[in-house]
Amino acid sequence: xxxxxxxxxxxxxxxxxxxxxxxxxxxxxxxxxxxxxxxxxxxxxxxxxxxxxxxxxxxxxxxxxxxxxxxxxxxxxxxxxxxxxxxxxxxxxxxxxxxxxxxxxxxxxxxxxxxxxxxxxxxxxxxxxxxxxxxxxxxxxxxxxxxxxxxxxxxxxxxxxxxxxxxxxxxxxxxxxxxxxxxxxxxxxxxxxxxxxxxxxxxxxxxxxxxxxxxxxxxxxxxxxxxxxxxxxxxxxxxxxxxxxxxxxxxxxxxxxxxxxxxxxxxxxxxxxxxxxxxxxxxxxxxx
Numbered sequence: 001x002x003x004x005x006x007x008x009x010x011x012x013x014x015x016x017x018x019x020x021x022x023x024x025x026x027x028x029x030x031x032x033x034x035x036x037x038x039x040x041x042x043x044x045x046x047x048x049x050x051x052x053x054x055x056x057x058x059x060x061x062x063x064x065x066x067x068x069x070x071x072x073x074x075x076x077x078x079x080x081x082x083x084x085x086x087x088x089x090x091x092x093x094x095x096x097x098x099x100x101x102x103x104x105x106x107x108x109x110x111x112x113x114x115x116x117x118x119x120x121x122x123x124x125x126x127x128x129x130x131x132x133x134x135x136x137x138x139x140x141x142x143x144x145x146x147x148x149x150x151x152x153x154x155x156x157x158x159x160x161x162x163x164x165x166x167x168x169x170x171x172x173x174x175x176x177x178x179x180x181x182x183x184x185x186x187x188x189x190x191x192x193x194x195x196x197x198x199x200x201x202x203x204x205x206x207x208x209x210x211x212x213x214x215x216x217x218x219x220x221x222x223x224x225x226x227x228x229x230x231x232x233x234x235x236x237x238x239x240x241x242x243x244x245x246x247x248x249x250x251x252x253x254x255x256x257x258x259x260x261x262x263x264x265x266x267x268x269x270x271x272x273x274x275x276x277x278x279x280x281x282x283x284x285x286x287x288x
Contacts, residue, residue, distance in 0.1 A: 019073070023066035024084050030059040031091025038098050041107065043188065049103050050186030052095065056178040057250060059091045060171045064218075085143050092174035093139040101132040103181050104198040107188035124195055131202045135177075138206035139170040145210075164214035172215065172257055173205045179254035183247045208261055215261045 034052040041048035066084065070076045105128030108121070145167070180201070189195050242249045 096174040
């Protein structure tokens with residue numbers, strides 16, 4: 001009995017392999033644009049800071065698209081992975097670190113009351129530079145760990161698999177910085193106590209990136225299902241909300257995602273305390 005040979009798998013065009021890299025290049029271009037906007041920001045033209053935050057936000061979208069396209073078309077390559085990491089270091093490392101420092105510390109109006117207040121302003125600016133640098137180091141370390149780890153395991157594993165990231169991804173960390181700045185329209189901070197809160201927040205985001213806590217990856221969402229009606233309605237409502245209320249929605253989404261990792265960690269800690277491990281089994285010696 002003759003059997004028809006299996007149809008050979010059609011080879012992808014070479015042009016398909018450059019498609020994810022185009023989105024990665026756009027990601028890098030947005031990071032470069034954000035840095036240029038930061039260089040033009042002043043107290044009277046602070047809207048440049050909002051432009052930089054918007055550029056980082058669009059870069060987060062492009063970063064998710066290039067990975068999704070590479071997986072759906074089967075065009076992942078070592079070159080694309082390395083290019084994506086270098087682009088992320090610029091767009092989600094250098095640009096948000098500079099944005100956090102410029103918006104929260106550098107452009108903060110000085111309090112010219114006494115020498116003590118003036119010195120405190122200088123010290124706070126220096127502490128902000130250190131915190132922003134730690135954010136950059138944490139983001140670069142997060143990228144390096146992701147590149148060399150084939151099967152990372154979170155400290156609060158929950159359900160294994162690709163459903164969760166180990167540590168907050170660097171695009172999400174940059175998104176938190178950008179969302180807060182965009183929420184204020186780029187208007188710099190004016191008081192030292194709000195700058196201290198910002199200092200703590202930047203440091204916290206950096207720590208979450210290098211932690212081993214789990215964050216939802218959204219990789220289990222299937223866009224190729226036959227009836228994705230609920231997903232289409234949800235995405236349509238989400239994009240419409242962001243379009244009309246971008247400041248409030250992006251601020252809420254960014255903080256919600258950041259708090260989610262803390263929530264899963266705390267939940268796992270309480271669950272582990274309530275369910276202690278069983279005592280080790282000891283074989284009883286038997287005498288005949």
